[in-house]
Amino acid sequence: MKIYVPMDSAAKALGAEEIVAALRAAAPYAQIIRTGSRGMIWLEPLVEVEIDGIRHGFGPAEPEDVAGILNGTSAKALGPVESLDWMKRQTRLTFARVGVIDPLSLADYEAHGGLVGLRRALNMTGQQIVDEVKTSGLRGRGGAGFPTGIKWQTVHDADGPQKYIVCNADEGDSGTFADRMVMEGDPFTLIEGMAIAGLGVGATRGYVYLRSEYPDAIKVMRRAVELARAAGVLGCDVLGSGRTFDMEIRVGAGAYVCGEETSLLNSLEGKRGVVRSKPPLPALEGFLGRPTVVNNVISLATVPVIFERGAQVYADFGLGRSRGTVTLQIAGNVARGGLFETAFGISLDEVVNELGGGTATGRPVKAVQVGGPLGSYLPVSKFAAKLGYEELDSEGGLLGHAGLVVFDDRTDMLGMARFAMEFCAVESCGKCTPCRIGAVRGVETIDRIAQGDVDAVPLLTDLCATMKDGSLCALGGFTPLPVMSALTHFPDDFARAKEAAE
Amino acid sequence: MTQSNTSDTDQIDRIIAAHSALEGPLLPILHALQDAFGHVPVTAHAPICDALNISKAELHGVISFYHDFRDTPAGRHVVKICRAEACQAMGGAALAESVLAKLGLDWHGTTANGAVTIEPVYCLGLCACAPAAMVDNRVVGRVNATKLDKLLAEVGA
Numbered sequence: 001m002k003i004y005v006p007m008d009s010a011a012k013a014l015g016a017e018e019i020v021a022a023l024r025a026a027a028p029y030a031q032i033i034r035t036g037s038r039g040m041i042w043l044e045p046l047v048e049v050e051i052d053g054i055r056h057g058f059g060p061a062e063p064e065d066v067a068g069i070l071n072g073t074s075a076k077a078l079g080p081v082e083s084l085d086w087m088k089r090q091t092r093l094t095f096a097r098v099g100v101i102d103p104l105s106l107a108d109y110e111a112h113g114g115l116v117g118l119r120r121a122l123n124m125t126g127q128q129i130v131d132e133v134k135t136s137g138l139r140g141r142g143g144a145g146f147p148t149g150i151k152w153q154t155v156h157d158a159d160g161p162q163k164y165i166v167c168n169a170d171e172g173d174s175g176t177f178a179d180r181m182v183m184e185g186d187p188f189t190l191i192e193g194m195a196i197a198g199l200g201v202g203a204t205r206g207y208v209y210l211r212s213e214y215p216d217a218i219k220v221m222r223r224a225v226e227l228a229r230a231a232g233v234l235g236c237d238v239l240g241s242g243r244t245f246d247m248e249i250r251v252g253a254g255a256y257v258c259g260e261e262t263s264l265l266n267s268l269e270g271k272r273g274v275v276r277s278k279p280p281l282p283a284l285e286g287f288l289g290r291p292t293v294v295n296n297v298i299s300l301a302t303v304p305v306i307f308e309r310g311a312q313v314y315a316d317f318g319l320g321r322s323r324g325t326v327t328l329q330i331a332g333n334v335a336r337g338g339l340f341e342t343a344f345g346i347s348l349d350e351v352v353n354e355l356g357g358g359t360a361t362g363r364p365v366k367a368v369q370v371g372g373p374l375g376s377y378l379p380v381s382k383f384a385a386k387l388g389y390e391e392l393d394s395e396g397g398l399l400g401h402a403g404l405v406v407f408d409d410r411t412d413m414l415g416m417a418r419f420a421m422e423f424c425a426v427e428s429c430g431k432c433t434p435c436r437i438g439a440v441r442g443v444e445t446i447d448r449i450a451q452g453d454v455d456a457v458p459l460l461t462d463l464c465a466t467m468k469d470g471s472l473c474a475l476g477g478f479t480p481l482p483v484m485s486a487l488t489h490f491p492d493d494f495a496r497a498k499e500a501a502e
Numbered sequence: 503m504t505q506s507n508t509s510d511t512d513q514i515d516r517i518i519a520a521h522s523a524l525e526g527p528l529l530p531i532l533h534a535l536q537d538a539f540g541h542v543p544v545t546a547h548a549p550i551c552d553a554l555n556i557s558k559a560e561l562h563g564v565i566s567f568y569h570d571f572r573d574t575p576a577g578r579h580v581v582k583i584c585r586a587e588a589c590q591a592m593g594g595a596a597l598a599e600s601v602l603a604k605l606g607l608d609w610h611g612t613t614a615n616g617a618v619t620i621e622p623v624y625c626l627g628l629c630a631c632a633p634a635a636m637v638d639n640r641v642v643g644r645v646n647a648t649k650l651d652k653l654l655a656e657v658g659a
Contacts, residue, residue: 013628013643041630174586177627205525212533212570213582213626215639250526251533253568256624270528270554272567288525330630332591337630360592369587373624405588405629419590423624429567 001030001070004048004055006099008037008184009216010177014060016045022063023047027070036185038099039339040086048081057081086340086355091317093309093325094302095341098185104223106231109188115233117307121196122241129200130156133303135311137323141178142168142259142296143371143400143474145322145389151293154283155201158291163203165194166268166287166294169210169217170252170259173372175403178327179297181339183210183217186301187224188233191247193303195238197293198245206247207287208297209264212254221249256427260473261294263429274429275473296401298327319345322388332369332405333359345391349383352406363408367490369416371400373423374478376485377413398481413490418446420482424475435476438467442483449494457494460487513538514546518553528554528564532571540575577612577619579657582636583645585622588629592644597633598622601650605659617658 005011005020023032038046046059047069057078058069068074078084092098101108109115121129134149155163167190171179183190194206210218225247228234236244255273258264262276265287286292302324306314315323322344328351330337335357352358352368359365367377370387376397378385385395392399407416421442428435442463448456464480471477487494517534521527531550535542542565551561565571583598602620605613612619628634631643637653645653 009626009641010628010631010643013634013641014631044631171627172625174625175588175629176625177629180627213623213636216641248524250529253529253533253570254623255568267529269526270564271560272563274567332588332629332632334630339630373587403588403629405591407591411591416587416590419587423586427624 001027002033002050003027003030004033004035004050006037006044006046006185007034007103007216008044008181009214010041010181011037011044011046012216014041014044015062018063019045019047019061019066022066023070026066030070033102035101036098036103037181037339038081038087039095039181039341040084040336041338042336043078046081054080055082057084086336086338089355090341091325091343092341093305093314093317094189094298094327095182095186095339096305097189098181101186103185103187103220104227106188106227106233109186113308114188114304115192115239117304118192118195118233119239120307121199122239122243124199126156126200126202129196132307132311133200136306136314137318137321138299138302138306138314139322139389140296141298141302141327141401143173143398145399148295148299151283151295152197152201154281155203155291155293158284160291162205162288162290163201164287164290164292165197165201165203165206165247165300166265166292167194167206167208167297167300168259168261168264168294169208169214169297170264171214171297171401172211172256172259173374173401173403175331175369175405176329176372176401177331177403178329178339178401180214180217182297182301183214184220187221188228189301189304190221190297191224191228191233193300194247195234195245196303196307197295197300199238199243201291201293203291203293204244204246206245207268208247208249209252209258209268210249211252211258218249218251225249255429256423257429257473257475260475263473264294265292272429274431277472298401317343319343319386319388320390322390326387326399326402328387329401329403330356330406331403333361333408334406335360344388345386347383348378348385348387348404351387351404352383356406359406359408361408363410365406366409366411367407367413367486369405369407369482370403371398372403373420374398374474374481375400376481377407377416377489378485379489382489396485398478413486413493414446414450414496417483417486418443418450420479420486421446424479428475432470432472432476434467434470435472435479438463438471438476439479442467442479446483457487510539510543510545514543514549518546518549522553528556528561532565536571541572544573578617579638580619580621581654581657581659582621582623582626584624584626584628584632584634586625586629588625589633592632594633597645597647597650600647601654605654613659615658618654
């Protein structure tokens with residue numbers, strides 16, 4: 001009997017280890033395979049039992065459900081997992097293997113299309129590799145949406161005694177967990193993507209800068225790198241080609257701003273995670289002043305499937321200039337939260353109401369924050385918006401890393417705006433004044449509004465304009481987005497105190 | 503006492519030596535020291551500066567920049583409660599406030615018996631099963647007051 005139980009940290013956080021213990025006790029001879037998560041977090045821990053070669057799901061499982069799961073009488077039976085609506089509606093390219101394979105089995109990885117892309121890349125020139133990425137239309141999934149192929153071209157064309165591939169795994173945005181899920185559920189795809197990037201631009205060394213808040217992902221990635229090295233996927237003779245690429249996992253130290261690429265590079269070098277001015281671009285003067293590709297986890301983890309299936313196949317998905325798939329992370333106060341990979345172009349309404357099933361509390365949705373703590377709060381009136389980089393931008397939003405946090409009608413939007421400023425004040429690296437001082441003044445100004453001081457509203461608007469235009473990086477530059485969107489779309493929450501004062 | 507100091511010094515030297523060949527060795531050294539001692543001991547400062555050829559000011563700048571590094575040990579267990587937006591959407595803020603009030607602590611505070619330090623954290627990537635917390639390195643989702651009380655009792659708060 002084959003039983004699959006996720007070891008993804010969301011599954012663990014909901015009791016997967018207790019389920020495994022109960023299964024071991026009740027069925028000592030069953031083969032229990034640990035996997036990543038399918039992304040249906042509301043069903044975690046999701047136990048899958050293989051029946052006639054088809055995996056049947058049971059969830060959300062609790063230890064007392066184990067007997068029923070084993071004898072097939074459980075009320076938690078969901079039927080074949082692949083036939084569930086949530087799974088069927090997706091286009092899983094980056095996440096094709098996540099939840100399916102044992103994350104630390106290279107054999108499983110290869111059996112499901114792994115290393116095909118790398119083998120193909122080994123027969124291509126650097127320029128051909130870069131061109132393939134350009135054709136795919138892949139854009140940086142970390143949030144900025146910069147074309148990955150163009151970035152690679154710059155590093156490819158740069159001269160340097162040593163070039164680097166740096167993976168930004170400092171996924172600090174609330175509402176995002178796609179990086180974590182892919183690292184815990186399919187670490188070899190990130191390794192393969194980084195190796196292909198290395199071959200493309202002529203870099204022989206790579207680093208994953210992984211946040212310390214993800215202890216499980218750190219453990220899985222470290223082990224995967226060891227396994228890949230032992231199997232000759234990494235090292236001085238990548239898959240017997242005579243080419244070199246090796247990489248290391250580095251752990252961050254709890255600074256949100258290190259998700260900004262130049263601050264990340266400083267941190268990786270062992271300095272304060274202070275933002276650098278650009279130019280010079282990291283592509284030309286990055287890690288230790290050398291040409292460096294800095295890409296997000298999802299961008300790099302998507303590279304293998306592009307090389308496996310061909311760039312055009314990938315580019316055929318999507319909307320406008322947003323090609324391929326987007327890995328939506330549906331979170332917060334939502335009935336069905338999780339990861340959903342689909343072609344760009346799906347509407348906010350479909351995501352929140354149809355897929356997410358509305359709020360978890362059953363109350364009306366008030367707002368959705370798209371794109372992390374630096375993204376806008378969008379009201380229900382904006383729900384027709386399509387999820388694409390330009391499409392959301394034109395609605396005053398930011399797709400960012402494609403995390404969506406749902407809030408119900410009890411949310412105080414003034415409080416959320418204040419939190420955005422408070423967070424910016426806590427996490428500011430301190431280099432530029434608009435962010436360092438502006439965030440502190442922002443908290444004070446919002447407190448004045450809360451006390452009924454209407455004169456503070458134009459002051460807040462002015463302050464936000466200064467932060468937006470004057471900050472060095474996205475932290476100070478985009479904190480005005482949640483603040484101003486809350487003020488614009490939910491003016492009542494900012495006027496309540498005034499009414500009370502009168 | 504002298505003996506333990508000598509062995510601490512040895513261990514500090516070993517940790518520094520084990521990492522000094524890395525590119526950008528400082529964060530790995532600080533993490534390794536904190537793993538070994540529960541904090542970055544002040545006695546390690548001079549040897550780090552010597553090994554990496556950096557000034558005391560630079561080292562202080564780095565240690566104080568990052569939330570993770572401590573100059574004194576935390577409680578025996580560290581409970582991190584997420585304060586970020588997705589957890590707030592599920593009542594995380596009220597939950598955190600009630601825990602702090604019950605324990606009579608502020609953020610970063612340690613219970614009088616030295617058992618538990620409560621830290622804020624901005625996102626554990628468990629945003630679809632919010633609110634979330636982490637006890638040492640063990641993650642917990644859909645935390646409520648009862649669950650958190652039980653966890654705190656387990657670690658002796």
